[in-house]
Amino acid sequence: MILVTGGAGFIGANFVIDWLAQSDERVVTLDKLTYAGNLGNLSPVRDDARHVFVRGDIGDRALAERLLAEYRPRAIVNFAAETHVDRSIHGPAAFIATNVVGTFELLDAARAHFAALPEPERARFRFLHVSTDEVFGSLGPHDAGFSETTAYAPNSPYSASKAAADHLVRAYHHTYGVPVLTTNCSNNYGPRQFPEKLIPLMIHNALAGNPLPVYGDGGNVRDWLYVGDHCAAIRAVLERGRPGETYNIGGNAEMTNLEVVNALCRVLALQRPGRDYAAQINFVRDRPGHDRRYAIDPTKIRAEIGWAPRETFESGLAQTVRWYLDNSAWLAAVTSGEYKKWVSLNYATEDA
Numbered sequence: 001m002i003l004v005t006g007g008a009g010f011i012g013a014n015f016v017i018d019w020l021a022q023s024d025e026r027v028v029t030l031d032k033l034t035y036a037g038n039l040g041n042l043s044p045v046r047d048d049a050r051h052v053f054v055r056g057d058i059g060d061r062a063l064a065e066r067l068l069a070e071y072r073p074r075a076i077v078n079f080a081a082e083t084h085v086d087r088s089i090h091g092p093a094a095f096i097a098t099n100v101v102g103t104f105e106l107l108d109a110a111r112a113h114f115a116a117l118p119e120p121e122r123a124r125f126r127f128l129h130v131s132t133d134e135v136f137g138s139l140g141p142h143d144a145g146f147s148e149t150t151a152y153a154p155n156s157p158y159s160a161s162k163a164a165a166d167h168l169v170r171a172y173h174h175t176y177g178v179p180v181l182t183t184n185c186s187n188n189y190g191p192r193q194f195p196e197k198l199i200p201l202m203i204h205n206a207l208a209g210n211p212l213p214v215y216g217d218g219g220n221v222r223d224w225l226y227v228g229d230h231c232a233a234i235r236a237v238l239e240r241g242r243p244g245e246t247y248n249i250g251g252n253a254e255m256t257n258l259e260v261v262n263a264l265c266r267v268l269a270l271q272r273p274g275r276d277y278a279a280q281i282n283f284v285r286d287r288p289g290h291d292r293r294y295a296i297d298p299t300k301i302r303a304e305i306g307w308a309p310r311e312t313f314e315s316g317l318a319q320t321v322r323w324y325l326d327n328s329a330w331l332a333a334v335t336s337g338e339y340k341k342w343v344s345l346n347y348a349t350e351d352a
């Protein structure tokens with residue numbers, strides 16, 4: 001059995017669904033169900049006897065201890081986090097509470113559990129911490145992509161909180177011998193992503209006939225990876241990764257935000273014709289401290305783990321748009337009144 005935290009969120013839910021589709025090993029999901037967590041994300045496994053859902057906080061030490069004692073998972077996969085950079089600018093405290101203190105509590109519970117395990121359970125145990133490429137800061141236009149030895153230089157409260165967690169995870173390996181693995185992945189997209197992030201926000205607005213808000217000049221570059229490829233990479237690192245190592249995960253798909261939005265408008269025009277979606281693009285005031293470029297050098301995970309993405313940006317985007325079109329009830333359910341207030345606070349127009 002494995003314990004997955006944050007499994008009701010975007011990547012965590014895709015991970016749990018893919019896991020149970022590919023293996024008979026049971027899963028306990030621990031999730032606080034913040035605004036970003038949604039039990040509807042786990043609806044494909046709702047009646048699956050191999051899955052247990054527990055609502056709770058990774059920072060609740062007693063709960064983590066109880067789950068570890070009761071289920072004796074062979075691995076913990078830690079997705080739980082506050083994840084939206086813009087929210088971290090407006091309110092960083094929740095990011096410190098979950099991403100730093102919460103990860104610490106979970107890690108420390110894992111340390112105590114690991115220390116008491118008999119062999120062979122002890123030899124098999126892993127703590128896989130899911131992190132981001134944002135911990136490395138921003139690249140210039142011609143810099144090489146981030147590798148595992150790139151120095152940390154986080155620029156937002158979000159990336160700083162993830163960096164702090166990564167350091168704790170590293171220290172727990174060096175100090176206590178906890179068999180940790182850390183993955184630092186580039187921007188994900190795909191089904192079940194909360195529509196505050198670029199691609200689902202644009203799909204939602206495009207379909208509603210609303211403006212498509214692009215930050216600044218639209219020239220910020222991200223390296224995009226389909227969520228199913230990220231989940232496959234995490235499974236592969238869990239099986240074949242060397243404890244104490246970090247692995248960068250990326251899709252070799254660098255694109256500016258404007259290129260992404262234009263590509264999306266083209267896919268929408270094919271799948272839901274009838275509107276000039278690109279005419280809805282609207283440039284808005286840039287995010288403070290907006291990192292200009294992220295890119296991943298995936299050499300290590302390819303050579304050592306043998307993982308490579310299966311989807312291209314085009315194939316992944318087509319599947320993503322199809323999913324949002326087929327799941328309009330999901331989109332309507334998560335875009336509540338609170339969501340609308342947040343969008344108007346965050347995407348002020350240039351002259352607002």
Ligand SMILES: NC(=O)c1ccc[n+]([C@@H]2O[C@H](COP(=O)([O-])OP(=O)(O)OC[C@H]3O[C@@H](n4cnc5c(N)ncnc54)[C@H](O)[C@@H]3O)[C@@H](O)[C@H]2O)c1
Nearest residue numbers: 006008009010011032033034036037057058080081187188
């Ligand atoms: N989305 C990306 O592009 C991306 C890229 C690289 C890495 N990551 C990392 O992957 C992980 C998952 O990202 P996501 O995009 O799925 O995020 P998400 O915001 O969609 O989901 C986060 C989940 O964590 C849960 N959660 C939040 N605080 C919690 C707490 N204290 N205890 C228990 N559960 C809690 C939420 O309810 C939610 O279900 C994060 O650690 C993130 O830093 C994301």
